[in-house]
Amino acid sequence: MLTKEDHERLAQTGPGTPMGELLRRYWHPIAASADLDTDPVRPVRLLSENLILYRDKAGKIGLIAERCAHRGISLAYGIPQQNGLRCAYHGWTYNEQGQVVDMPFEPACLPLKITAYPVEALGGLIFAYLGPQPAPLLPHYDLYVRDDLDRNVEIVELPCNWLQCMDNSVDPVHFEHLHGHYGNYVMKRVGNPPMLTTARHLKIEFDVFEHGIIKRRLVEGESEDCDDWQIGHPILFPNILSVGDVRRPNYQIRVPIDDTHTLHVRYQGILRQEGATPRTDVPVKRLSVFEENGAIKGWADDIPAQDMLAWVAQGPVIDRTAEHLVTSDRGVALYHKLLFDNMETVQRGDDPMAVVRDHAKNEPMIQIPRERRGYRAFFTVDGEYRDPVRPGMRG
Amino acid sequence: MLTKEQNETLTQVGAGTLMGDLLRRYWHVVGISSELDQDPVRPVRILGEDLTLYRDAAGKLGLIAERCAHRGLSLAYGIPQENGLRCAYHGWTYNEQGQVVDMPFEPACLPLKLTAYPVQELGGLVFAYLGPAPAPLLPRWDLFVKEDEEKEVAVEALPCNWLQCMDNSLDPIHFEHLHSHFGNYMMKKLGRPPMLMAPNHLKIEFDTFEYGIYKRRLVEGETEDCDDWQIGHPILFPNILAQGDAVRRQFQIRVPMDDTHTMHYSYIVRPTADGAAPRPIRVNRTSLFHDPEAVRTGKIVADIVVLQDLLAWVAQGPVSDRTTEHLVTSDRGIHMYRNMLLENVERVKRGEDPIGVIRDPAKNEPMIEIKRETKGYTAFGLNGSVQDLRPVGA
Numbered sequence: 001m002l003t004k005e006d007h008e009r010l011a012q013t014g015p016g017t018p019m020g021e022l023l024r025r026y027w028h029p030i031a032a033s034a035d036l037d038t039d040p041v042r043p044v045r046l047l048s049e050n051l052i053l054y055r056d057k058a059g060k061i062g063l064i065a066e067r068c069a070h071r072g073i074s075l076a077y078g079i080p081q082q083n084g085l086r087c088a089y090h091g092w093t094y095n096e097q098g099q100v101v102d103m104p105f106e107p108a109c110l111p112l113k114i115t116a117y118p119v120e121a122l123g124g125l126i127f128a129y130l131g132p133q134p135a136p137l138l139p140h141y142d143l144y145v146r147d148d149l150d151r152n153v154e155i156v157e158l159p160c161n162w163l164q165c166m167d168n169s170v171d172p173v174h175f176e177h178l179h180g181h182y183g184n185y186v187m188k189r190v191g192n193p194p195m196l197t198t199a200r201h202l203k204i205e206f207d208v209f210e211h212g213i214i215k216r217r218l219v220e221g222e223s224e225d226c227d228d229w230q231i232g233h234p235i236l237f238p239n240i241l242s243v244g245d246v247r248r249p250n251y252q253i254r255v256p257i258d259d260t261h262t263l264h265v266r267y268q269g270i271l272r273q274e275g276a277t278p279r280t281d282v283p284v285k286r287l288s289v290f291e292e293n294g295a296i297k298g299w300a301d302d303i304p305a306q307d308m309l310a311w312v313a314q315g316p317v318i319d320r321t322a323e324h325l326v327t328s329d330r331g332v333a334l335y336h337k338l339l340f341d342n343m344e345t346v347q348r349g350d351d352p353m354a355v356v357r358d359h360a361k362n363e364p365m366i367q368i369p370r371e372r373r374g375y376r377a378f379f380t381v382d383g384e385y386r387d388p389v390r391p392g393m394r395g
Numbered sequence: 396m397l398t399k400e401q402n403e404t405l406t407q408v409g410a411g412t413l414m415g416d417l418l419r420r421y422w423h424v425v426g427i428s429s430e431l432d433q434d435p436v437r438p439v440r441i442l443g444e445d446l447t448l449y450r451d452a453a454g455k456l457g458l459i460a461e462r463c464a465h466r467g468l469s470l471a472y473g474i475p476q477e478n479g480l481r482c483a484y485h486g487w488t489y490n491e492q493g494q495v496v497d498m499p500f501e502p503a504c505l506p507l508k509l510t511a512y513p514v515q516e517l518g519g520l521v522f523a524y525l526g527p528a529p530a531p532l533l534p535r536w537d538l539f540v541k542e543d544e545e546k547e548v549a550v551e552a553l554p555c556n557w558l559q560c561m562d563n564s565l566d567p568i569h570f571e572h573l574h575s576h577f578g579n580y581m582m583k584k585l586g587r588p589p590m591l592m593a594p595n596h597l598k599i600e601f602d603t604f605e606y607g608i609y610k611r612r613l614v615e616g617e618t619e620d621c622d623d624w625q626i627g628h629p630i631l632f633p634n635i636l637a638q639g640d641a642v643r644r645q646f647q648i649r650v651p652m653d654d655t656h657t658m659h660y661s662y663i664v665r666p667t668a669d670g671a672a673p674r675p676i677r678v679n680r681t682s683l684f685h686d687p688e689a690v691r692t693g694k695i696v697a698d699i700v701v702l703q704d705l706l707a708w709v710a711q712g713p714v715s716d717r718t719t720e721h722l723v724t725s726d727r728g729i730h731m732y733r734n735m736l737l738e739n740v741e742r743v744k745r746g747e748d749p750i751g752v753i754r755d756p757a758k759n760e761p762m763i764e765i766k767r768e769t770k771g772y773t774a775f776g777l778n779g780s781v782q783d784l785r786p787v788g789a
Binding site: 039042043067069070071072073074076077079086088089090091103104105106107110112 | 562568569571572573576577580596692693694697703706707710711712715716717719720721722723724725726
């Protein structure tokens with residue numbers, strides 16, 4: 001249970017708020033590169049700021065303020081040019097610095113400038129940095145860079161605060177209930193056999209490391225040398241869950257749109273079979289899973305949908321002045337403490353954890369520890385091991 | 396660029412605000428007569444007020460407050476009676492003065508009264524007056540009065556302040572960019588041929604007249620005796636754009652619902668085919684900004700001129716932040732129009748009638764003819780014809 005002030009410090013994302021300033025020290029994915037092939041100009045809302053992402057005709061990517069300086073029309077309707085993005089209304093044209101470079105109906109071009117932020121493409125995603133200069137390096141986390149993986153991206157917009165996804169990721173025991181008991185209940189309701197064994201948790205543990213927190217669990221039916229206990233799942237601070245086994249590793253990136261909305265980017269790696277031809281593209285699928293009122297469409301009949309249900313069903317912003325954290329929530333408490341500590345770090349003018357400025361650390365990539373095969377005890381139903389690789393999220 | 400106070404003065408429409416008081420000196424469209432035949436009771440939001448428009452069983456029109464005086468149920472669910480509108484909940488009945496005339500479950504009818512406003516019908520539309528009595532005359536603009544022509548009205552609720560539509564109408568230059576350059580870009584994206592030529596504007600001009608402002612333009616490829624330069628488009632103060640040519644003429648009427656919403660009526664008139672009797676007015680209600688694709692992408696597909704204008708209005712946001720805009724030389728029509736609004740705000744404060752308010756029946760009868768171009772925009776036409784200037788739903 002938090003005070004109202006601490007609750008607000010955790011939930012706010014706008015400029016000038018303590019958490020908003022902390023989040024502005026990191027690069028955030030705002031779209032897939034493939035999105036710009038479909039439509040080269042897209043409205044983007046990130047950290048409570050309305051922006052326009054575009055690729056101009058020369059191939060340069062820009063991220064500038066939402067509205068034209070002339071009479072405030074949305075640049076989402078802009079026309080890509082060789083020299084930038086041209087407003088639909090009267091043709092004022094902006095380069096990727098936000099500088100006006102053309103005012104076709106005026107005798108001269110006034111020296112106006114709108115907000116612009118740096119962007120970088122990596123691994124099929126486009127990342128933006130909204131914080132103070134100099135910008136840190138865009139972290140080369142392994143899945144973005146490895147050459148033995150094929151990749152795809154699934155993007156869902158969630159009607160809830162980003163932190164609700166993260167709280168869920170530092171809470172191992174929910175797996176036993178939400179995915180085991182509730183998941184099997186849903187299976188029964190839809191007339192399918194149970195999906196999981198609800199193996200009891202024997203112990204859980206959390207370790208802080210250079211890039212975040214590693215959570216570990218030991219459940220009945222596994223021994224202490226299992227990967228779930230020896231390696232576990234890393235949470236990359238501040239907003240990425242790294243999950244999946246060596247064959248299908250993925251990142252779940254929870255990008256704060258504003259205080260009550262989250263862009264959930266699931267970045268999937270697929271270990272390529274030996275001798276197979278590498279995929280050159282990174283396809284993107286945009287899914288619509290929730291109604292704006294927070295109701296999930298249909299039954300939550302697979303694990304990702306059940307997790308999304310849990311995040312969104314806490315409401316637009318969970319009221320942390322009314323929650324009751326208990327012993328099994330100590331990962332949540334640890335994670336919140338890391339957030340508060342790092343908000344202080346930023347207010348002192350220092351870099352918070354996991355900000356990367358050293359090229360030697362970033363090149364060629366940052367290796368993330370990953371279990372070879374996790375959750376075995378859960379996926380053994382009736383003595384048979386059931387492959388946890390889901391057939392694909394609802395679309 | 397305006398101060399915050401100036402922008403609020405221009406955009407606030409509620410009762411007691413400066414612009415709200417000015418707008419309350421005019422009659423505004425609140426409904427369509429034929430729609431009351433289908434459903435005789437309709438909720439209306441206008442100038443920040445929630446009201447109920449109804450036609451009772453005796454055929455009398457009323458415009459009264461939204462909620463029953465008893466326990467606040469919306470009267471939009473009311474039942475038309477011979478003597479007024481009967482609340483769905485406990486049967487309290489109101490006449491067009493807002494007076495309660497029946498309380499069926501009470502020993503006597505208390506003398507309660509709801510807000511009520513005068514309404515009049517003209518040209519298939521229902522108009523209301525929300526200002527102080529005595530009400531001025533309902534202006535008999537020509538298109539409303541002529542009875543021997545085909546009429547059509549297209550209605551769209553816009554998620555933006557009404558003034559954004561008006562700013563756009565005082566800005567001739569946008570035609571060259573938004574409708575030609577951007578319009579042709581849209582066509583290209585959709586795999587269709589270009590829709591318009593984009594000749595350069597040579598000059599633009601604005602003249603005030605008794606009922607508002609004429610805007611005129613001269614573009615390359617036209618001579619000074621063309622209608623675009625000699626006549627131009629009238630803006631009927633405060634909220635109507637008149638345009639079209641000799642054959643197909645329209646009013647675009649921008650009725651403020653509240654500070655961030657506008658009910659947009661395109662009232663279109665054209666001759667009947669071969670002198671046939673005109674058909675009943677056609678009504679076309681659309682909901683472009685709630686279309687799932689528009690919600691998903693944050694953009695509407697604007698492939699005709701009218702949709703491109705809608706795009707420009709709504710894409711300035713719920714209320715355009717005029718403290719950060721940059722008005723430049725080509726925006727001087729907007730300056731003139733905003734000054735006209737502010738001057739008339741002052742007139743109302745002094746207790747005078749603002750411009751365009753009509754109290755002399757001799758001026759109003761049989762109708763007020765508005766001079767308009769017989770052939771406009773010819774230089775924008777491809778292959779000698781101006782295509783795709785059709786409004787919503789046409």
